[in-house]
Amino acid sequence: MAAGDLAGSDTLTPGSEGAAARARRIGVLIVNLGSPDGTSYWPMRRYLGEFLSDRRVIEVPRALWLPLLNLVILSVRPQKSGKAYASIWNTALDEAPLKTITRAQSEKLATALQDLPVTVDWAMRYGKPPVAERLKAMVDAGCDRVLVVPLYPQYAAATTATVNDVAFDALKTMRRQPALRTAPNWHDDPVYIDALATSIIDHLATLDFEPEVVLASFHGVPVEYVQKGDPYADQCRETVRLLRARLGWSEERLRLTFQSRFGKAEWLQPYTDKTVEALAKSGVKRMAVVMPGFAADCLETLEEIGEENAEIFHENGGEDFSAIPCLNDSAGGIAVLERVVRRELEGWV
Numbered sequence: 001m002a003a004g005d006l007a008g009s010d011t012l013t014p015g016s017e018g019a020a021a022r023a024r025r026i027g028v029l030i031v032n033l034g035s036p037d038g039t040s041y042w043p044m045r046r047y048l049g050e051f052l053s054d055r056r057v058i059e060v061p062r063a064l065w066l067p068l069l070n071l072v073i074l075s076v077r078p079q080k081s082g083k084a085y086a087s088i089w090n091t092a093l094d095e096a097p098l099k100t101i102t103r104a105q106s107e108k109l110a111t112a113l114q115d116l117p118v119t120v121d122w123a124m125r126y127g128k129p130p131v132a133e134r135l136k137a138m139v140d141a142g143c144d145r146v147l148v149v150p151l152y153p154q155y156a157a158a159t160t161a162t163v164n165d166v167a168f169d170a171l172k173t174m175r176r177q178p179a180l181r182t183a184p185n186w187h188d189d190p191v192y193i194d195a196l197a198t199s200i201i202d203h204l205a206t207l208d209f210e211p212e213v214v215l216a217s218f219h220g221v222p223v224e225y226v227q228k229g230d231p232y233a234d235q236c237r238e239t240v241r242l243l244r245a246r247l248g249w250s251e252e253r254l255r256l257t258f259q260s261r262f263g264k265a266e267w268l269q270p271y272t273d274k275t276v277e278a279l280a281k282s283g284v285k286r287m288a289v290v291m292p293g294f295a296a297d298c299l300e301t302l303e304e305i306g307e308e309n310a311e312i313f314h315e316n317g318g319e320d321f322s323a324i325p326c327l328n329d330s331a332g333g334i335a336v337l338e339r340v341v342r343r344e345l346e347g348w349v
Contacts (some may be wrong), residue, residue, distance in 0.1 A: 002205075007075070007164065008306055010153050013226040021245065024117075024142065024144055025117050025118065025119050025141070025142050025143045025144075026116070026117060026118045026119070026145045026146070026147065026345065026348055026349065027118070027119050027120075027121065027135075027138035027139075027141075027143075027145070027146035027147065027178065027307045028107065028113070028118050028120045028121070028142035028146075028147050028149065028216050028341055028345075029120075029121050029122070029123055029131070029134055029135065029138065029147070029148050029149065030102065030105060030106055030120070030121075030122050030123075030149045030151055030337065031122070031125055031129045031131055031148060031149065031150050031151060031163045031167075032040035032098060032122075032123050032124055032125070032151045032295065032296060033051075033097070033098065033122050033124065033125055033126065033129055033159070033298070034046075034047065034050075034051070034098070034124035034128075035047065035085075035096030035098045035099050035124065035298070036082075036085065036096065036127060036297075037079075037128065038084045038094075039081060039082040039083075039086040039089055039175060040082060041078045041082065042078075044077075044081050044085070045074050045078040045079035047080060047126060047127050048073075048074060048077055048081060048125075049069070049070075049074055049124045050127070051126045052064070052069055052073065052074075053069065054158075054162055054249065055161040056157050056158050056161055057158045057162065057317075059222075059224070059225070066325075067206045075082045076232060081260070081299075083304045083314050084299060084304075085299060085303075087303055087307060088299060088302040088303050095160055096295075096297040096298070096299070097297055097298060097302060098296055098297070098299075099124070100295060101296040101328050102122050102151070102296055102347065103122060103126070104328075104329040105122070105151075105295075105296065105328070105329045105334065105337060106121060106122035106335065107120075108334045109334055109337050109338060109341065112334055112335075112337075112338045113338065113341065113342075116342075116345070116349050117349065118341075118345070118349070119138060119141060119143055121137065121138060122134070123135075124164060125163050125166060130166075131148075131163070131166045131167055131170060131171070132166065132169070132170035135170045135178075136170070136174070138178070139174065139176065139178055139337035143178055143334045143349055144146040144178050144179065145178055145179045145180075145181075146164065146178045146179070146180050146181070146299075147182075147183060147219045147341065147344055147345060147348075148167045148180065148181070148182045149162065149178075149182075149183040149252065149337070149340060149341060149344075150163035150164065150182070150183065150236035151295040151296065152293070152295070153185055153186050153187050153192060153230055153239065153292065153293060153295065154185055154187045154218070154235040154236050154239065154293050155184070155185040155187070155230075155231055155232060155235060156219060156221055156224065156225070156230055156232040157230050158225070160185060164182045167180065167182065168180070169250070179347075183340050183341070183344045183345060184341050184344075185235060186275030186339075187235040187236070187239045188235075188238050188240060188242055189336070189340070190238065190337040191240075191335055191336055192206075192336045192339075193239070193246050194246065194291050194332075195327055195330075195333065195335060195336050196239075196243055196246075196290070196327070196331055196332075197243060197247050198292075199244070199324065199325070199327060199330065199332055200247065200288075200290055200324055201247075202212070203288070203322070203324045203325065204288065204324075205238050207288070207320075207322055208262070209269040209286045209320040210286060210288045211287050211288040211320075211322070212284050212285065212286050212287065212288070213251065213253065213255060213279055213284055213286075213287050214254050214255070214256065214287070214288045214290060214324075215254075215256075215257050215272060215275065215287070215288075215289045215290070216243065216251075216254055216256050216257070216275070216289075216290055216291075217241045217257045217260050217272045217289050217290070217291050217305060218236045218256070218259070218260060218268075218290055218291070218292065219258070219259060219260050219293055219294070220260055220261045220266060220268045220271070220302060221233075221267065222259075222263075222266065222267050222268075223265070223266045223268060224265065224266075224315075226268065231281045233268055236256065236258075236292075236293065236325075237256060239267065239292055239293075240254065240256045240292070244290065244304065255270075255275065256272060257270050257272040257275045258268075258269065258270070258272060258274065259272035259300065259304060259305065259309075260300050260304060270306070272289075272305070272309060273308070273309055273312055276309045276313050276316075277310050277312050277313075277316050278291075279313075279315060279318075280312070280313045280314075280315075280316035280318035280336075281316050283317070284318060285317075285318055285319040285320065286318075286319065286320040286321075287313060287318060287320070287321050287322075288321070288322045288323070288324055289305050289309065289321075289322075289323050289324065290324040291305060291323075291326055294326045294327055295326065295327060295328075295333070295337075296327075296328050296329075297325060297326045297328060301323065301325075301326055302323075303317060305323045306323040309321075309323075310323070330347060
């Protein structure tokens with residue numbers, strides 16, 4: 001079948017069929033972390049239970065971890081996390097912002113790829129819609145090849161690898177499997193670096209103050225994971241190095257930090273919250289924070305940075321604070337995803 005005989009790209013919606021109409025199409029499935037179905041106790045407990053049971057996320061021996069998780073953490077943490085989610089919840093659609101943004105990314109990516117015979121869809125690693133469900137829908141719709149794109153610019157076993165795990169687990173259940181590719185990270189891609197730099201410049205132009213310091217805050221991981229061979233820390237550092245070069249900023253102007261640590265183990269440092277506190281106490285009055293490791297705004301960017309760290313800054317003497325939005329479904333953000341997808345589809349289209 002010639003490429004000209006195939007329709008352009010579209011977005012696969014739940015329940016859509018039409019295998020004949022989409023025969024031998026290529027599926028593109030973008031996958032983000034996930035979010036709970038609601039902010040009350042039980043939706044939060046189900047989501048946290050799935051997330052914190054992942055062996056790649058928590059590498060503590062199961063005999064020690066599961067009793068602690070089920071008897072202690074899941075009895076307390078759902079209430080705390082539920083309050084945090086409630087502060088950022090998309091009440092109009094009754095869903096977390098991460099789900100709203102990922103859906104929009106899928107729809108806009110489909111438009112950007114409309115010259116290719118691809119079907120674009122989205123899923124969440126934890127929560128809904130699940131990866132296995134959307135992969136099956138793609139196969140049912142006639143896709144015999146699928147590209148899975150974990151929405152993480154920097155590779156980590158606890159993020160990228162666990163998306164790939166669940167995708168290949170889904171294939172184990174299929175009689176007729178599609179050919180499957182997984183997109184590698186894009187931490188140093190020039191299109192990504194340029195999109196980040198542009199988003200920072202554009203955002204700072206909207207402020208009525210000039211930040212003295214800008215933090216590039218990435219989600220942290222335990223130091224032990226890096227010692228075992230995870231390249232995440234090096235890739236974060238390389239992203240910031242390239243971003244500094246693109247902006248023409250010094251190390252003092254754009255500083256690398258890590259946020260969202262959990263538990264008592266040592267995580268990658270410097271810690272974002274401790275850095276924010278120390279800078280405020282040292283006399284820094286104006287600060288902005290960019291989160292280059294997040295493809296879409298979520299709890300960690302909107303609530304942890306935009307609310308918690310802003311409060312830390314103000315309580316310790318800081319005056320002006322701004323959280324720079326993630327790339328999300330902006331023109332720059334979609335250009336990055338399009339770049340990754342077109343690169344990884346070479347040989348298929």
